[in-house]
Amino acid sequence: MPAPLAERMRPHTLENYIGQEHLVGENAVLRKSIQSGNIPSMIFWGPPGSGKTTLAGIIAEQTGREFFTLSAVSSGVKDVREAIEKAKGIFSGQKKSPILFIDEIHRFSKSQQDSLLGAVEKGIVTLIGATTENPSFEVISPLLSRCQVYILKDLDKDSLLKILDHALKHDEILKKKKIILKETDALLLLSGGDARKLLNLLEMVVAIEENKSEITFTDDKVMNIAQKKIALYDKQGEQHYDIISAFIKSMRGSDPNAAVYWLARMIEGGEDPLFIARRMVILASEDIGNANPNALVLATSCFQAVHTIGYPECRIILSQTVCYLAASPKSNASYMAIEDAADLVRRTGDQPVPLHLRNAPTKLMKDIGYGKDYKYGHSYEKNFTEQEYLPEEISGTKLYEPGDNAREKEIRERLKQLWKNKYRY
Numbered sequence: 001m002p003a004p005l006a007e008r009m010r011p012h013t014l015e016n017y018i019g020q021e022h023l024v025g026e027n028a029v030l031r032k033s034i035q036s037g038n039i040p041s042m043i044f045w046g047p048p049g050s051g052k053t054t055l056a057g058i059i060a061e062q063t064g065r066e067f068f069t070l071s072a073v074s075s076g077v078k079d080v081r082e083a084i085e086k087a088k089g090i091f092s093g094q095k096k097s098p099i100l101f102i103d104e105i106h107r108f109s110k111s112q113q114d115s116l117l118g119a120v121e122k123g124i125v126t127l128i129g130a131t132t133e134n135p136s137f138e139v140i141s142p143l144l145s146r147c148q149v150y151i152l153k154d155l156d157k158d159s160l161l162k163i164l165d166h167a168l169k170h171d172e173i174l175k176k177k178k179i180i181l182k183e184t185d186a187l188l189l190l191s192g193g194d195a196r197k198l199l200n201l202l203e204m205v206v207a208i209e210e211n212k213s214e215i216t217f218t219d220d221k222v223m224n225i226a227q228k229k230i231a232l233y234d235k236q237g238e239q240h241y242d243i244i245s246a247f248i249k250s251m252r253g254s255d256p257n258a259a260v261y262w263l264a265r266m267i268e269g270g271e272d273p274l275f276i277a278r279r280m281v282i283l284a285s286e287d288i289g290n291a292n293p294n295a296l297v298l299a300t301s302c303f304q305a306v307h308t309i310g311y312p313e314c315r316i317i318l319s320q321t322v323c324y325l326a327a328s329p330k331s332n333a334s335y336m337a338i339e340d341a342a343d344l345v346r347r348t349g350d351q352p353v354p355l356h357l358r359n360a361p362t363k364l365m366k367d368i369g370y371g372k373d374y375k376y377g378h379s380y381e382k383n384f385t386e387q388e389y390l391p392e393e394i395s396g397t398k399l400y401e402p403g404d405n406a407r408e409k410e411i412r413e414r415l416k417q418l419w420k421n422k423y424r425y
Helices: 029-036 052-063 077-091 110-122 157-170 185-191 195-208 219-229 238-252 256-268 273-291 294-309 314-327 333-348 363-367 406-418
Strands: 042-045 067-071 099-103 126-131 148-151 178-181 214-217
Touching: 029 052, 042 052, 052 067, 052 099, 052 126, 067 077, 077 099, 077 110, 099 110, 110 126, 157 178, 157 185, 157 195, 185 195, 185 219, 195 214, 195 219, 214 219, 238 256, 238 273, 238 314, 256 273, 256 314, 273 294, 273 314, 273 333, 273 406, 294 314
Parallel strands: 042 126, 042 148, 067 099, 099 126, 178 214
Antiparallel strands: none
16 A cells, blocks of 8 residues: 555655745755754754654755654653664764654653753754744753754745645656646645645545546535545634634533533644643633632643643543533633733823832831831731732722632632721622
């Protein structure tokens, strides 16, 4: 059985590599580096299907280096160490260090990334990491400081059309068929700038119509076939935002059935699990808040667990958290409090901090009244005494209004007892 079209069409030289002209075009920085043979460790940051893996392979081929590849989804510290040991044997007999390519490096834990540091520092391997996530947040600082970051972009329309044309003319299977691209908008739209997805769609339509003497591509045909064959989900386009919106609104609306359905749609569509988990952390505070403080704890733990485990097992953790958040009591009181506070700041400007609340680290500051008359709450009964904490001009402004749920009713009652002379709770 032949390899998938996307794999068959993977280029092996810069001359056949399409897109990313800002990096590998004539006189571009990465092309010069490849041509000189002086390759630093680097991180490729870009969307799926933008050519990160292909470019790493081309660098290895054109610089004559051994090429080791690991996937952060399925590899651990043991695999990293084994690859480094193999690289040591090669490096000791050559001047060029082997290339260690790690796909989805953002899914490596801190300890896994730490295990790379020594080999990268000593030049035993030249690291090339590929990530769809911002490396500033997902790659540890010591490793990031040893790497050059190159940003790859979504492939534009011209690049995608060139890839289509190249596949039809040069693929051993497709060039034997009569294929007419009458319309290409649907192919381009569904691919979302992803070359792999584009070629998969092309191959899918050809496979379904392989018995026809002539295969004509129209937008309606591509859309109909795509909708029948795949759960239509474009991680970069409108569908991405529509589905995450439905997902969030289902949890906010306390419907775990709908929420877990939209979760499945994202998982089946290949959505980054960290993106899903990150949105749940936000929802746990924005839409649940103090109605159930444990929601934020669970959502944060979910994010950490997903980061550590990855697909496929992390789908269970995501499902557990989704069901819990959807079934939890809701309150947006904390969210509204910060919104109202920010609006107040914009309307009233930079109000001075009351003197009794100011820090007084020097004698001069103490002499002019900084910190004077401040009442230390723990020195009073029930660890509370009433005093002013807001600037004088906005004194008495209430920004936090506890929600109508069991937990926040308790909070409201406590605040009512404490601040009966100042705020109306």
